[in-house]
Amino acid sequence: MTHLIEASHLRKEYGLTKALEDVSLCVNSGDFFAVIGPSGSGKSTLLRLIGLIEPPSSGKIAFRGEDAVSVSEEERLKFRREIGTVFQDATLFNMTVYENVAYALKIRKKTQFEIERRVKEVLDAVGLAGFESRRASSLSGGESQRVSLAQALVYAPALLLLDEPTTNLDPRNAAIIENVVSKMHHEQGTTAIMATHNIQQVQSLASEGAILHEGRLIERGRISELFRSPSAFLSNFALIGNVFTGVSEIGADGLATIDVGASWKIEATTSKKGKVTVLIRPEDVIVSKEPLQSSARNILKGRVAEILRDGQKIRIRVNAEKEFLVTMTTRSFEEMKLELGSLVFLTFKASSVNVI
């Protein structure tokens, strides 16, 4: 059977910077494929190459079994028009919502009648009916991202590329996007490749996945198997999160207590018993200099061991009972006057603990 996308030995360099190195992957029609990795691992670059927006420095990409790299611009355009991309950053054209969504159909020279019908359908689907004449510049971040999804869905692409589509969104808008994408995948059989570092999203949407780290694919397989078998996968995932293994017991109050060793027990809202793997996202951990008076069930004390700047965010590594990775905004980092060795308290809710 031919794969929808078959990438082999992709390499991409920008000047002296290597973005991707020897990346090969196959995606079948109807798959939902997750590319998992921390920021800067090359996920966005990989999606731009697969989307045929940028050529690889070397390597091959075949679309439906046909070479899509060393062909004429015209041939490539034909393939490119079967692919839709939703970028992390919803920068829209300085036009109305209608014009933004109609754009892809206009350049495909569809009839006015068809354009109107399709634009209405997809705006309904993303919950933005009635927004047609709004200027794109007047929309909120979540609305912009939904328009951006509508822009790609309007021509019903065979392959949908999602580059961290919900990263900057509030939970409500993120849920809308996930629902629409999932519906497209299940009802219309749209193949999707999603770059993400959100493990819940991976579990709820994807069937296949691969981990990208520093430009290389270090593991791939069925998501269910990746999560079931221990743990190269999860220890790799620790690059972007806090992963611990332990034994779960359900208490009388229904709350699970998970013994992860080092005389530390995590409280979690789960019904899983026995040996489990626990993941706590760095952004779900609250950092404070004094113990917090809150309803959160888990509190740890530790010292700052490493400070990493990552755009507008600061990632700090804290040595507590276990080593912990947390993220915070540059502003709160500065307000708290943290430095190496500072004593900090880490607080997170039982419901922020993902138990696998």
Add this chain to the structure above:
Amino acid sequence: MDPIVDGLVVAFQLLVSLNPEVYGIVLLSLVVSGLAVLVGAIMGIPFGALIALKSFIGKGALLSLLNTLTGLPPVVVGLLVYLMFSSAGPLGPLQILYTPHAMVIAQLIMVFPIVASVTASSVSSVDRKLRLRALSLGADGYQLASTMLREARTGVLTAIVLSFGAAISEVGAVMIVGGNIRWFTRTLTTAIVLETELGQFGMALALGIILLTISFIINVALTRLQWSGLRR
């Protein structure tokens, strides 16, 4: 009489009396500069967009050259066009020296670099993410360029405002290649030079006021367009 008050009075008289020579001069100025800017825009806008969107060897050098040419002294352009079209020049047989055709060509040479370089810089300053978006949605080369031009529309209108301002107010080039011939190639600027030399300060000022008013009206109109482009 105070030459400024005198000038204002004369200007008013010339305008209300519908003096045919003055209206002819105004019309010729508008037509010559308007045509130069029109052709300059038709050629310069796509050229500027092409430079901005393509990467090629010597791109930086070409942009620097264009930027330098935006400051071309009109007299030098006039001289070059004169040499090209004079009876001994390579294009002499066309016999268009001392006609409005030559004046349009001279001004076109002046405005083309302005239109092209301002367009190039405004298209290259469009957010790179929009370029990726247009490509990802299936735009071909031509569609990408027109989308980026649409996003850069404010800058493109600026290019047109700037080049029209430069064209209507220059005197060196039209003087040399047009010859300031009465009823034929006399423009507002060359007429001002002539009237000043003749000591007719009132008339010179009157023409100056008309020139200012015209470029003011046109600039206001284009600026309004620019602003509505920003809002859209």
